Amino acid sequence: PNRLGDHMIALTAGFTFHLGKTGWKRAVDATPYIRQNEWLVDYANLQTQRNRRYEELHDRNRRTLAELKKILEIEGLLDKYGHLINEDGIDSHQGYPRNNYSGLNSLRARLRNRHWDGISPLDSVSIGYGNTSAEYGDNGGTSEKPGKIVSGEIELIQAGNCIGSPVYFFFNLNTAHLTDASQMLNLDELARVAKKHGLSVRVTGAADSSTGTPVLNGSLSASRTDYIVAELEKRGVPTERIVKASRGGIADHVPVEANRHTKVELFFKM
Incomplete structure (x- = not known):
């Protein structure tokens, strides 16, 4: 009453109408999913590394069995013990084995050589x-x-x-180092057979032509030959019974890693 004015109060009211769903939509926290995805990626990489190691182990075992099969063939024991290392052979749990007529063939051999003096x-x-x-x-x-x-x-x-089958020794890329130290077993057996029967040995080195220059491959194949020859000499094979050769870069085998080898063959006295 002591101030000038119309002494009235004004009030404004209104309403809002929403079409559709009302309320707030809470954002999803993606952190757990990101962590789970990272763990899955790491786990997949770990499994890939394990598979690679198992694959290398399987390949090494397969090549070892192949070399052992060659040794049995050289020794004339493949028919007797070949079933032990035959990957696709039939065992007693997979049906009946195929008859190879070993008994009949043995009888025929004895009759054919009945006058042999032993x-x-x-x-x-x-x-x-x-x-x-x-x-x-x-x-x-x-x-x-x-x-x-x-x-x-x-x-x-x-x-x-050559007598039997050639024996191959495989090397790492651009080196004269064997891919696997277990290949030394083949050297031991080759040296033993050569000394026992007075056999000659031919050692032929090779390199992969898809890598390196012709000059480098020639030197590399010669170095691989010298390495195997030196190992045979350490095992008592006389130097005069060893013939060395090198082929340089080749592309005869698949995969290309198979061309990085040294081939050893046994012969009767030359």
Whole structure:
């Protein structure tokens, strides 16, 4: 009442109408999902590394079995023990094995060599290329005698074929170091067989032509040859019975890593 004015109070009122859903939408916290995704990525990488290690182990075991099979073949024991290392063989739990007629073949061999005196040709006969121990008749043919090498074996020897299968030693890229130290087992067996029967050894080195220059590959293949030769000499193989060769860069095998090797072959005295 002591101030000038109309002495009235004004009030304004209104309303709001919302179409659809009302309220606040809370944002989802993505942190747990991010952490879970990171853990899954790390776990997948770990499993990949494990699979790679198992794959390398399987490949190494497979190559070891292949080399052991070659040794059994050289020793003439493949028919007897080959089923132990045969990956695709049939065991007693997978049906009936296929008959290889080993008993019948053994009987035939004994009947065919019933006059054999029990002396091994390797112990009693010195065999060389162009100078065999078989006796030739008037018609130029050969007559088989007990303890001698038959004509088919003579032709095989004269043709320059190695005894059994070649044994390969594989090397790391651009080095003269073996990919696996277990390959030394093959060197031990090769040296033992060569010394026991007085065999000659031919060592041929090679490199992968897809990497390196021709000059580098030539030097690398020679170094790999020298490495295997030195290991054979350490095991008692005489130097005069070893023939060295190198092929330089090659691309004969798949995968390319298989071309990084040194091949060892056994022969009768050359």
